[in-house]
Amino acid sequence: MSAQDTKNLLQAGHPHHFAKNDLLFAHGDPITHFYVIIQGVVKLFRENQNGQEKTIDILNPGQSICANEILDSCSCHWMNAAAVGDVLAMRLPASWLKEAIENYPILARNLLNMISEKENLAEVEAEHQANMSSAQLVACFTQRLCVGHGLNPEGFELPYSKTLIASRLGIELETFSRAASKIREHGINIQGAHVSINKPDAAAQYVCDFCSIASECTAHQELSKSN
Amino acid sequence: MSAQDTKNLLQAGHPHHFAKNDLLFAHGDPITHFYVIIQGVVKLFRENQNGQEKTIDILNPGQSICANEILDSCSCHWMNAAAVGDVLAMRLPASWLKEAIENYPILARNLLNMISEKENLAEVEAEHQANMSSAQLVACFTQRLCVGHGLNPEGFELPYSKTLIASRLGIELETFSRAASKIREHGINIQGAHVSINKPDAAAQYVCDFCSIASECTAHQELSKSN
DNA sequence: CGACACTTTGAAGACGATCAACGCCGGTGG
DNA sequence: CCACCGGCGTTGATCGTCTTCAAAGTGTCG
Numbered sequence: 001m002s003a004q005d006t007k008n009l010l011q012a013g014h015p016h017h018f019a020k021n022d023l024l025f026a027h028g029d030p031i032t033h034f035y036v037i038i039q040g041v042v043k044l045f046r047e048n049q050n051g052q053e054k055t056i057d058i059l060n061p062g063q064s065i066c067a068n069e070i071l072d073s074c075s076c077h078w079m080n081a082a083a084v085g086d087v088l089a090m091r092l093p094a095s096w097l098k099e100a101i102e103n104y105p106i107l108a109r110n111l112l113n114m115i116s117e118k119e120n121l122a123e124v125e126a127e128h129q130a131n132m133s134s135a136q137l138v139a140c141f142t143q144r145l146c147v148g149h150g151l152n153p154e155g156f157e158l159p160y161s162k163t164l165i166a167s168r169l170g171i172e173l174e175t176f177s178r179a180a181s182k183i184r185e186h187g188i189n190i191q192g193a194h195v196s197i198n199k200p201d202a203a204a205q206y207v208c209d210f211c212s213i214a215s216e217c218t219a220h221q222e223l224s225k226s227n
Numbered sequence: 228m229s230a231q232d233t234k235n236l237l238q239a240g241h242p243h244h245f246a247k248n249d250l251l252f253a254h255g256d257p258i259t260h261f262y263v264i265i266q267g268v269v270k271l272f273r274e275n276q277n278g279q280e281k282t283i284d285i286l287n288p289g290q291s292i293c294a295n296e297i298l299d300s301c302s303c304h305w306m307n308a309a310a311v312g313d314v315l316a317m318r319l320p321a322s323w324l325k326e327a328i329e330n331y332p333i334l335a336r337n338l339l340n341m342i343s344e345k346e347n348l349a350e351v352e353a354e355h356q357a358n359m360s361s362a363q364l365v366a367c368f369t370q371r372l373c374v375g376h377g378l379n380p381e382g383f384e385l386p387y388s389k390t391l392i393a394s395r396l397g398i399e400l401e402t403f404s405r406a407a408s409k410i411r412e413h414g415i416n417i418q419g420a421h422v423s424i425n426k427p428d429a430a431a432q433y434v435c436d437f438c439s440i441a442s443e444c445t446a447h448q449e450l451s452k453s454n
Numbered sequence: 455c456g457a458c459a460c461t462t463t464g465a466a467g468a469c470g471a472t473c474a475a476c477g478c479c480g481g482t483g484g
Numbered sequence: 485c486c487a488c489c490g491g492c493g494t495t496g497a498t499c500g501t502c503t504t505c506a507a508a509g510t511g512t513c514g
Contacts, residue, residue, distance in 0.1 A: 046354050046439035054354040072343040078440055108335045115342050116299040122349035127273050127281040129356055130397045170357045175502060177462055212273035213305055402470055404494055
Protein backbone atom coordinates (compact mmCIF):
# COMPACT_ATOMS: atom_id res chain seq x y z
CA MET A 1 0.00 0.00 0.00
CA SER A 2 1.14 3.52 -0.71
CA ALA A 3 1.84 6.22 1.84
CA GLN A 4 -1.34 7.99 0.82
CA ASP A 5 -3.37 4.89 1.46
CA THR A 6 -1.81 4.60 4.85
CA LYS A 7 -2.75 8.16 5.66
CA ASN A 8 -6.36 7.60 4.68
CA LEU A 9 -6.35 4.42 6.66
CA LEU A 10 -5.19 6.16 9.80
CA GLN A 11 -7.98 8.66 9.50
CA ALA A 12 -10.77 6.20 8.84
CA GLY A 13 -10.10 3.71 11.60
CA HIS A 14 -9.23 3.39 15.23
CA PRO A 15 -6.67 1.20 16.92
CA HIS A 16 -8.19 -1.57 18.95
CA HIS A 17 -6.66 -3.78 21.60
CA PHE A 18 -7.11 -7.54 21.92
CA ALA A 19 -5.89 -9.67 24.80
CA LYS A 20 -4.33 -13.10 24.40
CA ASN A 21 -6.77 -15.61 22.92
CA ASP A 22 -9.38 -12.96 22.17
CA LEU A 23 -11.20 -13.59 18.93
CA LEU A 24 -11.09 -10.72 16.46
CA PHE A 25 -13.99 -12.49 14.82
CA ALA A 26 -15.37 -16.00 14.56
CA HIS A 27 -16.70 -18.21 11.81
CA GLY A 28 -20.26 -17.15 11.02
CA ASP A 29 -19.98 -13.60 12.36
CA PRO A 30 -21.14 -10.93 9.94
CA ILE A 31 -18.23 -9.23 8.24
CA THR A 32 -18.14 -5.73 9.64
CA HIS A 33 -14.52 -4.73 9.87
CA PHE A 34 -11.20 -4.89 8.18
CA TYR A 35 -8.03 -5.05 10.27
CA VAL A 36 -4.39 -4.12 9.96
CA ILE A 37 -2.08 -5.47 12.65
CA ILE A 38 0.04 -2.86 14.37
CA GLN A 39 1.56 -5.00 17.07
CA GLY A 40 1.41 -8.67 18.02
CA VAL A 41 0.53 -11.86 16.20
CA VAL A 42 -2.83 -13.08 14.95
CA LYS A 43 -3.74 -16.65 14.07
CA LEU A 44 -6.29 -17.45 11.37
CA PHE A 45 -7.87 -20.85 11.75
CA ARG A 46 -10.81 -23.00 10.76
CA GLU A 47 -12.63 -25.42 13.00
CA ASN A 48 -14.95 -28.28 12.11
CA GLN A 49 -17.78 -29.81 14.10
CA ASN A 50 -15.46 -32.35 15.65
CA GLY A 51 -13.39 -29.61 17.19
CA GLN A 52 -10.42 -30.22 14.92
CA GLU A 53 -8.55 -27.01 14.21
CA LYS A 54 -6.48 -26.10 11.21
CA THR A 55 -4.30 -23.00 11.39
CA ILE A 56 -4.47 -21.25 8.06
CA ASP A 57 -2.00 -18.50 8.59
CA ILE A 58 0.02 -16.63 11.19
CA LEU A 59 -0.07 -12.87 10.66
CA ASN A 60 2.45 -10.29 11.78
CA PRO A 61 2.43 -6.49 12.18
CA GLY A 62 1.79 -4.73 8.89
CA GLN A 63 -0.40 -7.49 7.54
CA SER A 64 -4.08 -7.02 6.89
CA ILE A 65 -6.86 -9.36 7.89
CA CYS A 66 -9.89 -10.47 5.94
CA ALA A 67 -9.50 -8.29 2.87
CA ASN A 68 -10.28 -11.40 0.84
CA GLU A 69 -13.44 -12.14 2.79
CA ILE A 70 -14.73 -8.62 2.29
CA LEU A 71 -14.09 -8.91 -1.42
CA ASP A 72 -15.69 -12.28 -1.68
CA SER A 73 -19.43 -12.19 -2.14
CA CYS A 74 -20.19 -13.71 1.25
CA SER A 75 -21.49 -11.62 4.12
CA CYS A 76 -20.14 -13.73 6.99
CA HIS A 77 -16.69 -14.84 8.03
CA TRP A 78 -15.53 -18.26 6.86
CA MET A 79 -12.86 -18.59 9.49
CA ASN A 80 -11.75 -17.48 12.94
CA ALA A 81 -9.08 -14.99 13.89
CA ALA A 82 -7.52 -15.07 17.35
CA ALA A 83 -4.89 -12.96 19.07
CA VAL A 84 -1.91 -15.18 19.85
CA GLY A 85 -0.55 -12.74 22.42
CA ASP A 86 -1.53 -9.16 23.11
CA VAL A 87 -2.49 -7.49 19.85
CA LEU A 88 -2.97 -3.92 18.74
CA ALA A 89 -4.81 -3.63 15.45
CA MET A 90 -6.26 -0.86 13.34
CA ARG A 91 -9.92 -1.51 12.80
CA LEU A 92 -11.80 -0.08 9.83
CA PRO A 93 -15.37 -0.54 8.68
CA ALA A 94 -15.66 -3.01 5.83
CA SER A 95 -17.54 -0.43 3.81
CA TRP A 96 -14.45 1.75 3.84
CA LEU A 97 -12.50 -0.90 1.95
CA LYS A 98 -15.29 -1.47 -0.54
CA GLU A 99 -15.59 2.24 -1.25
CA ALA A 100 -11.86 2.66 -1.51
CA ILE A 101 -11.77 -0.06 -4.14
CA GLU A 102 -14.43 1.62 -6.21
CA ASN A 103 -12.72 4.99 -5.95
CA TYR A 104 -9.09 3.99 -6.32
CA PRO A 105 -8.56 1.45 -9.10
CA ILE A 106 -4.92 1.25 -8.12
CA LEU A 107 -5.95 -0.18 -4.77
CA ALA A 108 -8.07 -2.80 -6.48
CA ARG A 109 -5.06 -3.68 -8.54
CA ASN A 110 -2.84 -4.04 -5.49
CA LEU A 111 -5.36 -6.20 -3.76
CA LEU A 112 -5.68 -8.41 -6.82
CA ASN A 113 -1.95 -8.83 -6.69
CA MET A 114 -1.93 -9.65 -3.03
CA ILE A 115 -4.74 -12.16 -3.22
CA SER A 116 -3.34 -13.85 -6.32
CA GLU A 117 -0.11 -14.24 -4.45
CA LYS A 118 -1.89 -15.76 -1.47
CA GLU A 119 -3.75 -18.19 -3.66
CA ASN A 120 -0.51 -19.22 -5.23
CA LEU A 121 1.06 -19.80 -1.84
CA ALA A 122 -1.92 -21.84 -0.72
CA GLU A 123 -1.45 -24.12 -3.72
CA VAL A 124 2.25 -24.48 -3.09
CA GLU A 125 1.53 -25.43 0.49
CA ALA A 126 -0.89 -28.09 -0.66
CA GLU A 127 1.86 -29.40 -2.88
CA HIS A 128 4.30 -29.42 0.03
CA GLN A 129 1.87 -31.34 2.19
CA ALA A 130 1.54 -33.92 -0.57
CA ASN A 131 5.20 -34.32 -1.48
CA MET A 132 7.25 -33.54 1.60
CA SER A 133 7.89 -35.37 4.84
CA SER A 134 7.15 -33.60 8.09
CA ALA A 135 10.88 -33.05 8.60
CA GLN A 136 11.09 -31.29 5.25
CA LEU A 137 8.10 -29.12 6.09
CA VAL A 138 9.78 -28.01 9.29
CA ALA A 139 13.03 -27.40 7.46
CA CYS A 140 11.28 -25.32 4.79
CA PHE A 141 9.54 -23.20 7.38
CA THR A 142 12.74 -22.71 9.36
CA GLN A 143 14.79 -21.82 6.32
CA ARG A 144 12.46 -19.04 5.36
CA LEU A 145 12.55 -17.61 8.85
CA CYS A 146 16.30 -17.81 8.72
CA VAL A 147 16.50 -15.91 5.44
CA GLY A 148 14.23 -13.31 7.00
CA HIS A 149 16.95 -12.83 9.60
CA GLY A 150 19.58 -12.27 6.93
CA LEU A 151 21.06 -15.75 7.39
CA ASN A 152 22.62 -14.53 10.61
CA PRO A 153 25.20 -17.19 11.58
CA GLU A 154 24.39 -16.54 15.24
CA GLY A 155 20.94 -17.87 14.59
CA PHE A 156 17.74 -16.43 16.01
CA GLU A 157 14.80 -17.19 18.29
CA LEU A 158 11.58 -18.74 17.02
CA PRO A 159 8.95 -16.00 16.92
CA TYR A 160 6.08 -18.35 17.74
CA SER A 161 5.51 -21.31 20.02
CA LYS A 162 6.28 -24.70 18.52
CA THR A 163 2.68 -25.70 19.11
CA LEU A 164 1.55 -22.87 16.86
CA ILE A 165 4.11 -23.63 14.17
CA ALA A 166 3.22 -27.31 14.16
CA SER A 167 -0.43 -26.45 13.76
CA ARG A 168 0.45 -24.07 10.94
CA LEU A 169 2.33 -26.85 9.17
CA GLY A 170 -0.50 -29.30 9.64
CA ILE A 171 1.45 -31.70 11.82
CA GLU A 172 1.26 -32.68 15.48
CA LEU A 173 3.48 -31.11 18.09
CA GLU A 174 5.19 -34.44 18.76
CA THR A 175 5.93 -34.88 15.09
CA PHE A 176 7.37 -31.38 14.99
CA SER A 177 9.61 -32.15 17.92
CA ARG A 178 10.93 -35.32 16.31
CA ALA A 179 11.36 -33.56 12.98
CA ALA A 180 13.41 -30.87 14.69
CA SER A 181 15.95 -33.39 15.88
CA LYS A 182 16.01 -35.21 12.58
CA ILE A 183 16.90 -32.15 10.49
CA ARG A 184 19.97 -31.52 12.59
CA GLU A 185 21.79 -33.90 10.26
CA HIS A 186 20.83 -31.62 7.39
CA GLY A 187 22.46 -28.57 8.94
CA ILE A 188 19.49 -27.04 10.76
CA ASN A 189 19.92 -26.73 14.49
CA ILE A 190 16.89 -26.22 16.70
CA GLN A 191 17.71 -26.09 20.42
CA GLY A 192 14.71 -25.01 22.41
CA ALA A 193 13.59 -21.80 20.74
CA HIS A 194 17.01 -21.03 19.29
CA VAL A 195 17.62 -21.83 15.64
CA SER A 196 20.82 -21.74 13.62
CA ILE A 197 21.71 -23.08 10.22
CA ASN A 198 25.16 -24.55 9.74
CA LYS A 199 24.97 -25.65 6.14
CA PRO A 200 22.44 -23.51 4.27
CA ASP A 201 23.12 -25.14 0.92
CA ALA A 202 22.72 -28.66 2.31
CA ALA A 203 19.46 -27.69 3.97
CA ALA A 204 18.20 -26.06 0.80
CA GLN A 205 18.91 -29.18 -1.21
CA TYR A 206 17.25 -31.41 1.35
CA VAL A 207 14.04 -29.42 1.04
CA CYS A 208 13.83 -27.55 -2.21
CA ASP A 209 14.18 -30.49 -4.57
CA PHE A 210 10.67 -31.35 -3.47
CA CYS A 211 9.24 -27.93 -4.23
CA SER A 212 8.00 -27.00 -7.68
CA ILE A 213 8.78 -23.33 -7.33
CA ALA A 214 12.26 -23.63 -5.86
CA SER A 215 13.74 -21.71 -8.77
CA GLU A 216 11.45 -18.76 -8.08
CA CYS A 217 11.67 -18.93 -4.28
CA THR A 218 13.64 -16.02 -2.86
CA ALA A 219 14.49 -17.96 0.28
CA HIS A 220 15.92 -20.78 -1.81
CA GLN A 221 17.98 -18.38 -3.88
CA GLU A 222 19.49 -16.75 -0.81
CA LEU A 223 20.37 -20.09 0.72
CA SER A 224 21.94 -21.48 -2.41
CA LYS A 225 24.16 -18.55 -3.18
CA SER A 226 25.37 -18.31 0.44
CA ASN A 227 27.05 -21.70 -0.01
CA MET B 228 -18.63 -12.46 -16.69
CA SER B 229 -21.32 -10.41 -18.37
CA ALA B 230 -22.64 -10.87 -21.88
CA GLN B 231 -20.80 -7.75 -22.96
CA ASP B 232 -17.54 -9.15 -21.68
CA THR B 233 -18.17 -12.31 -23.58
CA LYS B 234 -18.74 -10.35 -26.76
CA ASN B 235 -15.49 -8.43 -26.35
CA LEU B 236 -13.75 -11.65 -25.59
CA LEU B 237 -14.93 -13.29 -28.75
CA GLN B 238 -13.63 -10.39 -30.78
CA ALA B 239 -10.22 -10.18 -29.16
CA GLY B 240 -9.20 -13.83 -29.30
CA HIS B 241 -9.14 -16.89 -31.47
CA PRO B 242 -10.11 -20.44 -30.69
CA HIS B 243 -7.20 -22.80 -30.50
CA HIS B 244 -7.10 -26.58 -30.56
CA PHE B 245 -4.99 -28.80 -28.29
CA ALA B 246 -4.60 -32.56 -28.65
CA LYS B 247 -4.57 -34.97 -25.73
CA ASN B 248 -1.61 -34.35 -23.42
CA ASP B 249 -0.59 -31.14 -25.19
CA LEU B 250 0.67 -28.49 -22.83
CA LEU B 251 -1.15 -25.18 -23.04
CA PHE B 252 1.87 -23.80 -21.22
CA ALA B 253 4.58 -25.06 -18.89
CA HIS B 254 6.18 -23.88 -15.69
CA GLY B 255 8.71 -21.18 -16.53
CA ASP B 256 7.18 -20.17 -19.86
CA PRO B 257 6.59 -16.44 -20.22
CA ILE B 258 2.96 -15.54 -19.65
CA THR B 259 1.62 -14.50 -23.00
CA HIS B 260 -1.97 -15.63 -23.15
CA PHE B 261 -5.13 -16.03 -21.22
CA TYR B 262 -7.47 -18.94 -21.98
CA VAL B 263 -11.13 -19.78 -21.73
CA ILE B 264 -12.07 -23.40 -22.26
CA ILE B 265 -14.75 -23.99 -24.85
CA GLN B 266 -14.65 -27.77 -25.01
CA GLY B 267 -12.75 -30.50 -23.21
CA VAL B 268 -10.92 -30.73 -19.90
CA VAL B 269 -7.67 -29.11 -18.81
CA LYS B 270 -5.49 -30.20 -15.91
CA LEU B 271 -3.40 -27.70 -13.95
CA PHE B 272 -0.45 -29.24 -12.18
CA ARG B 273 2.88 -28.50 -10.55
CA GLU B 274 5.97 -30.66 -10.80
CA ASN B 275 9.07 -30.70 -8.63
CA GLN B 276 12.61 -31.72 -9.50
CA ASN B 277 11.95 -35.28 -8.38
CA GLY B 278 9.27 -35.68 -11.00
CA GLN B 279 6.47 -35.75 -8.42
CA GLU B 280 3.31 -34.22 -9.80
CA LYS B 281 0.50 -32.53 -7.93
CA THR B 282 -2.72 -31.81 -9.78
CA ILE B 283 -3.98 -28.42 -8.67
CA ASP B 284 -7.24 -28.27 -10.49
CA ILE B 285 -9.35 -29.84 -13.20
CA LEU B 286 -10.99 -27.25 -15.42
CA ASN B 287 -14.13 -27.61 -17.50
CA PRO B 288 -15.69 -25.66 -20.38
CA GLY B 289 -16.49 -22.09 -19.40
CA GLN B 290 -13.63 -21.81 -16.95
CA SER B 291 -10.71 -19.49 -17.52
CA ILE B 292 -7.06 -20.32 -17.15
CA CYS B 293 -4.28 -18.32 -15.59
CA ALA B 294 -6.14 -15.10 -14.86
CA ASN B 295 -4.50 -15.17 -11.46
CA GLU B 296 -1.03 -15.57 -12.90
CA ILE B 297 -1.51 -12.62 -15.20
CA LEU B 298 -2.63 -10.51 -12.30
CA ASP B 299 0.19 -11.59 -10.09
CA SER B 300 3.35 -9.59 -10.53
CA CYS B 301 5.30 -12.48 -12.03
CA SER B 302 6.08 -12.69 -15.72
CA CYS B 303 6.38 -16.47 -16.04
CA HIS B 304 3.99 -19.34 -15.35
CA TRP B 305 4.23 -21.02 -11.95
CA MET B 306 2.53 -24.20 -13.09
CA ASN B 307 1.72 -26.40 -16.04
CA ALA B 308 -1.53 -26.77 -17.94
CA ALA B 309 -2.21 -29.87 -20.01
CA ALA B 310 -5.13 -30.98 -22.18
CA VAL B 311 -6.66 -34.11 -20.64
CA GLY B 312 -8.42 -35.03 -23.86
CA ASP B 313 -8.99 -32.99 -26.99
CA VAL B 314 -9.48 -29.37 -26.03
CA LEU B 315 -10.80 -26.30 -27.76
CA ALA B 316 -9.94 -23.07 -25.99
CA MET B 317 -10.27 -19.37 -26.66
CA ARG B 318 -6.87 -17.78 -26.54
CA LEU B 319 -6.40 -14.09 -25.79
CA PRO B 320 -3.28 -12.02 -25.36
CA ALA B 321 -2.47 -11.37 -21.71
CA SER B 322 -2.30 -7.67 -22.42
CA TRP B 323 -5.98 -7.76 -23.34
CA LEU B 324 -6.89 -8.83 -19.85
CA LYS B 325 -4.67 -6.26 -18.23
CA GLU B 326 -6.13 -3.46 -20.31
CA ALA B 327 -9.65 -4.65 -19.71
CA ILE B 328 -9.03 -4.46 -16.00
CA GLU B 329 -7.80 -0.91 -16.19
CA ASN B 330 -10.73 0.12 -18.36
CA TYR B 331 -13.56 -1.76 -16.73
CA PRO B 332 -13.44 -1.57 -12.93
CA ILE B 333 -16.38 -3.94 -12.81
CA LEU B 334 -14.23 -6.62 -14.36
CA ALA B 335 -11.55 -6.06 -11.76
CA ARG B 336 -14.21 -6.47 -9.13
CA ASN B 337 -15.43 -9.73 -10.64
CA LEU B 338 -11.93 -11.08 -10.84
CA LEU B 339 -11.28 -10.13 -7.24
CA ASN B 340 -14.36 -12.08 -6.34
CA MET B 341 -13.33 -15.10 -8.35
CA ILE B 342 -9.81 -15.22 -7.03
CA SER B 343 -10.88 -14.68 -3.43
CA GLU B 344 -13.20 -17.59 -3.87
CA LYS B 345 -10.42 -19.75 -5.25
CA GLU B 346 -8.13 -18.85 -2.40
CA ASN B 347 -10.85 -19.78 0.02
CA LEU B 348 -11.33 -23.14 -1.68
CA ALA B 349 -7.61 -23.79 -1.62
CA GLU B 350 -7.61 -23.26 2.12
CA VAL B 351 -10.59 -25.51 2.64
CA GLU B 352 -8.87 -28.21 0.65
CA ALA B 353 -5.80 -27.92 2.83
CA GLU B 354 -8.06 -28.34 5.81
CA HIS B 355 -9.66 -31.41 4.25
CA GLN B 356 -6.27 -32.95 3.59
CA ALA B 357 -5.39 -32.40 7.22
CA ASN B 358 -8.60 -33.60 8.84
CA MET B 359 -10.16 -36.16 6.53
CA SER B 360 -9.32 -39.73 5.66
CA SER B 361 -8.83 -40.64 2.01
CA ALA B 362 -12.26 -42.28 1.99
CA GLN B 363 -13.83 -39.04 3.17
CA LEU B 364 -11.99 -37.07 0.51
CA VAL B 365 -13.36 -39.35 -2.17
CA ALA B 366 -16.84 -39.14 -0.68
CA CYS B 367 -16.70 -35.34 -0.58
CA PHE B 368 -15.60 -35.14 -4.19
CA THR B 369 -18.26 -37.61 -5.29
CA GLN B 370 -21.02 -35.87 -3.37
CA ARG B 371 -20.35 -32.59 -5.06
CA LEU B 372 -20.42 -34.21 -8.47
CA CYS B 373 -23.67 -35.86 -7.51
CA VAL B 374 -25.26 -32.57 -6.50
CA GLY B 375 -24.09 -31.16 -9.81
CA HIS B 376 -26.23 -33.84 -11.44
CA GLY B 377 -29.28 -32.81 -9.45
CA LEU B 378 -29.00 -35.81 -7.09
CA ASN B 379 -30.33 -37.97 -9.87
CA PRO B 380 -31.26 -41.32 -8.24
CA GLU B 381 -30.15 -43.09 -11.42
CA GLY B 382 -26.64 -41.91 -10.70
CA PHE B 383 -24.19 -40.69 -13.30
CA GLU B 384 -20.86 -41.44 -14.94
CA LEU B 385 -17.58 -40.10 -13.61
CA PRO B 386 -16.46 -37.29 -15.93
CA TYR B 387 -12.74 -38.00 -15.45
CA SER B 388 -10.54 -41.05 -15.14
CA LYS B 389 -10.02 -42.33 -11.62
CA THR B 390 -6.31 -41.76 -12.03
CA LEU B 391 -6.95 -38.08 -12.60
CA ILE B 392 -9.37 -37.76 -9.71
CA ALA B 393 -6.99 -39.51 -7.34
CA SER B 394 -4.23 -37.16 -8.36
CA ARG B 395 -6.56 -34.20 -7.84
CA LEU B 396 -7.33 -35.41 -4.34
CA GLY B 397 -3.67 -35.94 -3.53
CA ILE B 398 -3.96 -39.70 -3.04
CA GLU B 399 -2.71 -42.73 -4.97
CA LEU B 400 -4.89 -44.59 -7.43
CA GLU B 401 -4.80 -47.71 -5.24
CA THR B 402 -5.94 -45.73 -2.24
CA PHE B 403 -8.75 -44.25 -4.29
CA SER B 404 -9.87 -47.69 -5.35
CA ARG B 405 -9.95 -48.96 -1.76
CA ALA B 406 -11.71 -45.80 -0.60
CA ALA B 407 -14.37 -46.32 -3.26
CA SER B 408 -15.29 -49.70 -1.85
CA LYS B 409 -15.15 -48.47 1.71
CA ILE B 410 -17.64 -45.65 1.23
CA ARG B 411 -20.24 -48.07 -0.08
CA GLU B 412 -21.24 -48.61 3.54
CA HIS B 413 -21.92 -44.90 3.78
CA GLY B 414 -24.35 -44.91 0.92
CA ILE B 415 -22.09 -43.99 -1.99
CA ASN B 416 -21.93 -46.56 -4.72
CA ILE B 417 -19.08 -46.49 -7.21
CA GLN B 418 -19.20 -49.33 -9.74
CA GLY B 419 -16.67 -48.82 -12.47
CA ALA B 420 -17.35 -45.32 -13.73
CA HIS B 421 -20.96 -45.32 -12.56
CA VAL B 422 -21.82 -43.52 -9.34
CA SER B 423 -25.04 -43.46 -7.38
CA ILE B 424 -25.88 -42.27 -3.90
CA ASN B 425 -28.36 -44.31 -1.87
CA LYS B 426 -28.38 -42.37 1.36
CA PRO B 427 -27.45 -38.75 0.71
CA ASP B 428 -27.94 -37.67 4.30
CA ALA B 429 -25.80 -40.50 5.68
CA ALA B 430 -23.05 -39.69 3.21
CA ALA B 431 -23.23 -36.00 4.06
CA GLN B 432 -22.87 -36.73 7.74
CA TYR B 433 -19.95 -39.07 7.19
CA VAL B 434 -18.03 -36.33 5.39
CA CYS B 435 -19.29 -32.90 6.35
CA ASP B 436 -18.77 -33.15 10.09
CA PHE B 437 -15.09 -32.88 9.23
CA CYS B 438 -15.45 -29.75 7.13
CA SER B 439 -15.41 -26.31 8.69
CA ILE B 440 -17.64 -24.75 6.06
CA ALA B 441 -20.30 -27.45 5.92
CA SER B 442 -22.97 -24.96 6.91
CA GLU B 443 -22.12 -22.75 3.95
CA CYS B 444 -21.52 -25.56 1.45
CA THR B 445 -24.25 -25.68 -1.17
CA ALA B 446 -23.58 -29.35 -1.85
CA HIS B 447 -24.00 -30.16 1.82
CA GLN B 448 -27.25 -28.24 2.01
CA GLU B 449 -28.70 -30.07 -0.97
CA LEU B 450 -27.76 -33.44 0.42
CA SER B 451 -29.11 -32.76 3.88
CA LYS B 452 -32.49 -31.50 2.83
CA SER B 453 -32.99 -34.40 0.43
CA ASN B 454 -33.12 -36.66 3.48
C1' DC C 455 7.29 -23.51 46.20
C1' DG C 456 3.60 -25.00 43.29
C1' DA C 457 0.63 -24.42 39.36
C1' DC C 458 0.49 -24.29 34.74
C1' DA C 459 1.76 -24.05 29.87
C1' DC C 460 4.88 -25.85 26.80
C1' DT C 461 7.99 -29.38 25.14
C1' DT C 462 10.35 -33.81 24.80
C1' DT C 463 10.52 -38.75 24.60
C1' DG C 464 8.74 -43.51 24.38
C1' DA C 465 5.61 -47.20 22.71
C1' DA C 466 1.66 -48.73 20.18
C1' DG C 467 -1.39 -48.36 16.47
C1' DA C 468 -3.63 -46.66 12.08
C1' DC C 469 -3.29 -45.13 7.69
C1' DG C 470 -1.62 -44.49 3.18
C1' DA C 471 2.30 -45.41 -0.09
C1' DT C 472 4.67 -48.74 -2.51
C1' DC C 473 5.56 -53.00 -4.88
C1' DA C 474 3.60 -56.78 -7.27
C1' DA C 475 0.25 -59.55 -9.68
C1' DC C 476 -3.81 -59.90 -12.13
C1' DG C 477 -8.18 -58.69 -14.81
C1' DC C 478 -10.46 -55.90 -18.16
C1' DC C 479 -10.93 -53.53 -22.40
C1' DG C 480 -9.98 -51.20 -26.83
C1' DG C 481 -6.87 -50.83 -30.55
C1' DT C 482 -3.44 -52.58 -33.83
C1' DG C 483 -1.42 -55.70 -36.81
C1' DG C 484 -0.65 -60.11 -38.71
C1' DC D 485 -10.43 -63.53 -36.63
C1' DC D 486 -7.18 -63.96 -33.29
C1' DA D 487 -2.87 -62.61 -30.82
C1' DC D 488 -0.59 -59.08 -28.74
C1' DC D 489 -0.07 -54.83 -26.44
C1' DG D 490 -0.78 -50.76 -23.51
C1' DG D 491 -3.68 -48.02 -20.59
C1' DC D 492 -6.52 -48.39 -16.74
C1' DG D 493 -8.30 -50.31 -12.55
C1' DT D 494 -8.55 -53.76 -8.74
C1' DT D 495 -6.69 -56.49 -5.04
C1' DG D 496 -3.18 -58.33 -1.85
C1' DA D 497 1.02 -57.89 1.13
C1' DT D 498 4.45 -55.18 3.17
C1' DC D 499 6.62 -51.11 4.89
C1' DG D 500 7.38 -46.44 6.56
C1' DT D 501 5.46 -42.38 8.52
C1' DC D 502 2.51 -39.85 11.31
C1' DT D 503 -0.89 -39.88 14.98
C1' DT D 504 -2.25 -41.11 19.39
C1' DC D 505 -1.76 -42.10 24.15
C1' DA D 506 1.12 -41.82 28.07
C1' DA D 507 4.69 -40.09 31.07
C1' DA D 508 8.15 -37.19 32.36
C1' DG D 509 10.99 -32.96 31.77
C1' DT D 510 11.58 -27.76 31.44
C1' DG D 511 10.40 -23.18 32.12
C1' DT D 512 7.89 -19.12 33.90
C1' DC D 513 5.08 -16.62 37.01
C1' DG D 514 2.31 -15.83 40.83
